[in-house]
Amino acid sequence: xxxxxxxxxxxxxxxxxxxxxxxxxxxxxxxxxxxxxxxxxxxxxxxxxxxxxxxxxxxxxxxxxxxxxxxxxxxxxxxxxxxxxxxxxxxxxxxxxxxxxxxxxxxxxxxxxxxxxxxxxxxxxxxxxxxxxxxxxxxxxxxxxxxxxxxxxxxxxxxxxxxxxx
Amino acid sequence: xxxxxxxxxxxxxxxxxxxxxxxxxxxxxxxxxxxxxxxxxxxxxxxxxxxxxxxxxxxxxxxxxxxxxxxxxxxxxxxxxxxxxxxxxxxxxxxxxxxxxxxxxxxxxxxxxxxxxxxxxxxxxxxxxxxxxxxxxxxxxxxxxxxxxxxxxxxxxxxxxxxxxxxxxxxxxxxxxxxxxxxxxxxxxxxxxxxxxxxxxxxxxxxxxxxxxxxxxxxxxxxxxxxxxxxxxxxxxxxxxxxxxxxxxxxxxxxxxxxxxxxxxxxxxxxxxxxxxxxxxxxxxxxxxxxxxxxxxxxxxxxxxxxxxxxxxxxxxxxxxxxxxxxxxxxxxxxxxxxxxxxxxxxxxxxxxxxxxxxxxxxxxxxxxxxxxxxxxxxxxxxxxxxxxxxxxxxxxxxxxxxxxxxxxxxxxxxxxxxxxxxxxxxxxxxxxxxxxxxxxxxxxxxxxxxxxxxxxxxxxxxxxxxxxxxxxxxxxxxxxxxxxxxxxxxxxxxxxxxxxxxxxxxxxxxxxxxxxxxxxxxxxxxxxxxxxxxxxxxxxxxxxxxxxxxxxxxxxxxx
Numbered sequence: 001x002x003x004x005x006x007x008x009x010x011x012x013x014x015x016x017x018x019x020x021x022x023x024x025x026x027x028x029x030x031x032x033x034x035x036x037x038x039x040x041x042x043x044x045x046x047x048x049x050x051x052x053x054x055x056x057x058x059x060x061x062x063x064x065x066x067x068x069x070x071x072x073x074x075x076x077x078x079x080x081x082x083x084x085x086x087x088x089x090x091x092x093x094x095x096x097x098x099x100x101x102x103x104x105x106x107x108x109x110x111x112x113x114x115x116x117x118x119x120x121x122x123x124x125x126x127x128x129x130x131x132x133x134x135x136x137x138x139x140x141x142x143x144x145x146x147x148x149x150x151x152x153x154x155x156x157x158x159x160x161x162x163x164x165x166x
Numbered sequence: 167x168x169x170x171x172x173x174x175x176x177x178x179x180x181x182x183x184x185x186x187x188x189x190x191x192x193x194x195x196x197x198x199x200x201x202x203x204x205x206x207x208x209x210x211x212x213x214x215x216x217x218x219x220x221x222x223x224x225x226x227x228x229x230x231x232x233x234x235x236x237x238x239x240x241x242x243x244x245x246x247x248x249x250x251x252x253x254x255x256x257x258x259x260x261x262x263x264x265x266x267x268x269x270x271x272x273x274x275x276x277x278x279x280x281x282x283x284x285x286x287x288x289x290x291x292x293x294x295x296x297x298x299x300x301x302x303x304x305x306x307x308x309x310x311x312x313x314x315x316x317x318x319x320x321x322x323x324x325x326x327x328x329x330x331x332x333x334x335x336x337x338x339x340x341x342x343x344x345x346x347x348x349x350x351x352x353x354x355x356x357x358x359x360x361x362x363x364x365x366x367x368x369x370x371x372x373x374x375x376x377x378x379x380x381x382x383x384x385x386x387x388x389x390x391x392x393x394x395x396x397x398x399x400x401x402x403x404x405x406x407x408x409x410x411x412x413x414x415x416x417x418x419x420x421x422x423x424x425x426x427x428x429x430x431x432x433x434x435x436x437x438x439x440x441x442x443x444x445x446x447x448x449x450x451x452x453x454x455x456x457x458x459x460x461x462x463x464x465x466x467x468x469x470x471x472x473x474x475x476x477x478x479x480x481x482x483x484x485x486x487x488x489x490x491x492x493x494x495x496x497x498x499x500x501x502x503x504x505x506x507x508x509x510x511x512x513x514x515x516x517x518x519x520x521x522x523x524x525x526x527x528x529x530x531x532x533x534x535x536x537x538x539x540x541x542x543x544x545x546x547x548x549x550x551x552x553x554x555x556x557x558x559x560x561x562x563x564x565x566x567x568x569x570x571x572x573x574x575x576x577x578x579x580x581x582x583x584x585x586x587x588x589x590x591x592x593x594x595x596x597x598x599x600x601x602x603x604x605x606x607x608x609x610x611x612x613x614x615x616x617x618x619x620x621x622x623x624x625x626x627x628x629x630x631x632x633x634x635x636x637x638x639x640x641x642x643x644x645x646x647x648x649x650x651x652x653x654x655x656x657x658x659x660x661x662x663x664x665x666x667x668x669x670x671x672x673x674x675x676x677x678x679x680x681x682x683x684x685x686x687x688x689x690x691x692x693x694x695x696x697x698x699x700x701x702x703x704x705x706x707x708x709x710x711x712x713x714x715x716x717x718x719x720x721x722x723x724x725x726x
Contacts, residue, residue, distance in 0.1 A: 019289060026290045056473065063470035069294035069314060 008047040009073040033151035084154045088125045090147040172197035172332040178308040188220040192240020194267030197332040215614035221251020222587030229574045230592040234261040242280030253291040255322040257578025261315040262322035270330035295324040301334040317347040319468040353484030362496035371397035372435035377404030378442020387490035400428030402449040407573035411566045421449035423559040427512035433718040440464045445475040455717040519723045530703040533560040543686040549600040551589035553608030554582045556637035559708040561603045583611030599625040607636040616669040619695035627689040633702040666697035673697035
């Protein structure tokens with residue numbers, strides 16, 4: 001089973017997220033990650049969906065998505081030729097004995113400390129999923145108070161674009 | 167001129183060619199009904215006994231005419247009562263527009279009286295649905311609903327209209343033309359050439375067609391293709407009536423309860439040309455054991471159906487009529503004498519097996535006799551409707567259908583209680599007579615629509631195959647559940663003749679073939695609904711049968 005990442009341009013109308021996610025539920029496909037946001041055009045939103053499956057499942061997902069009235073364009077993003085990013089915010093207890101370790105990790109991962117208080121510190125990290133996973137693993141022994149991650153967004157390298165928006 | 171939202175709805179429906187609307191009033195659609203009253207000389211409203219019956223009537227109207235059926239219901243329970251009807255239309259790709267009222271926009275989300283999120287409820291069973299929250303978008307939303315319903319693979323669309331949108335006013339541009347569906351996809355030339363090559367080089371071709379051939383208006387092309395390449399044809403339940411039953415190439419329905427000859431011929435073919443089908447498990451049996459010995463060309467208008475259930479060797483998305491027409495000019499005219507000989511053998515074998523399975527039980531009617539007698543009185547123009555169960559399969563196997571779009575049945579969803587509403591809708595759409603084959607179980611589900619049939623005086627002959635059991639499940643229990651007849655024995659004392667009379671319809675009971683002959687003659691001479699109660703023995707089985715998830719090797723043609 002491979003992981004696929006697809007970009008979906010949809011009409012920016014109410015209910016569209018339900019329609020897209022509902023299709024996955026109804027047809028029995030699993031979603032690893034789903035993010036949605038505005039595009040440069042107010043009429044359209046862009047949904048980035050990651051899922052695991054074989055070639056057959058991928059084709060069926062594409063076909064079913066294309067049938068939805070609000071979906072304008074669906075494209076599989078080639079993992080080798082795509083920039084994929086995810087954002088993590090993670091909160092660790094601020095204790096003197098571990099502070100230096102955290103700081104080192106932050107520096108090596110090119111993370112940033114975005115909130116610092118006597119009791120806790122919060123780091124921000126952007127990167128591919130594997131990098132985020134590694135950072136979380138590293139911080140686990142220090143006691144993670146809270147964390148949240150956005151799920152992935154993805155865009156093709158070079159001049160390739162999902163074209164509907166223009 | 168500014169007019170109300172309610173008037174916009176009715177005017178837009180008329181503009182889109184809707185002449186009949188099936189429905190049931192309620193608090194949140196009073197405004198719409200007021201405008202229906204004002205427009206009563208231009209659009210007819212048919213009041214059902216239950217919203218589900220109205221939805222099935224709109225569905226029957228659509229199946230028999232090819233036009234979009236329209237149903238209207240109030241918010242809350244009115245809307246949820248449509249759900250089975252909408253799902254039935256969705257699974258069988260029937261164009262339908264369902265209009266529901268809802269509470270005013272400011273009351274939405276507060277669990278107001280008779281409020282339900284019908285857009286959320288029907289999302290997975292419609293092609294698309296809308297809630298209109300802006301009066302200026304109302305007319306175009308309804309137009310778009312019609313466009314979506316009729317485009318590509320057809321299906322139902324729901325438009326939910328809050329009460330305050332019905333009472334608001336705005337400018338309305340009248341006299342627009344009915345919308346034109348989105349353009350069809352046409353099959354690319356190279357794929358068709360590949361298909362022609364496969365057809366030219368095969369020795370035992372078999373055409374398996376479905377409902378897509380009826381909705382794609384390709385019956386003539388498919389029959390002509392079969393002639394040119396000398397291929398036998400079989401179909402799914404939804405494909406019935408696409409070609410007349412006496413077409414010499416036609417073997418009938420294939421699949422779980424299909425004709426022996428059709429199912430075996432498909433299995434022995436070396437190439438199956440699948441047109442407008444979706445390889446339902448009821449037509450193919452076990453996916454993994456299907457198509458072990460033949461190649462498949464699959465053509466369908468819906469790209470999502472390609473490779474969905476069965477991986478085809480050549481899968482092509484596009485309009486069937488166009489594809490079949492072009493294919494006819496590409497393929498070589500062929501004769502396959504050996505294959506034809508084998509098909510004749512299979513037909514003979516089928517006749518023998520059918521005759522062997524025939525039993526006459528004292529005081530009961532044989533299902534095939536019922537169908538033969540009724541069809542001999544009904545005439546070729548009759549619309550044949552069914553409910554769901556054993557009677558449905560017997561009718562699908564046996565009824566000599568002559569005219570395209572003359573067979574209406576719930577195939578995909580298998581909705582018991584579908585038939586009466588659908589038959590009423592179909593007769594009102596065409597002015598033709600209908601015969602409904604039903605069972606005592608199915609008829610019990612929506613028999614309240616007998617009231618509608620009486621009010622409208624629709625010529626529907628209702629033939630109840632009355633065996634006191636829920637026959638199809640009973641049959642499965644007999645064959646696969648050690649005769650544990652759990653929940654399938656109907657310990658009822660319903661007198662269907664008195665019931666018909668109580669509704670103001672006519673009725674009679676036929677305890678012999680001679681009595682049935684007499685009653686059938688009377689029923690088809692009658693202008694209004696007529697119920698014929700036919701006692702059938704509960705041990706009658708639908709045969710042949712491919713066991714669920716089975717394959718052709720396990721076909722059951724005789725039990726006991």
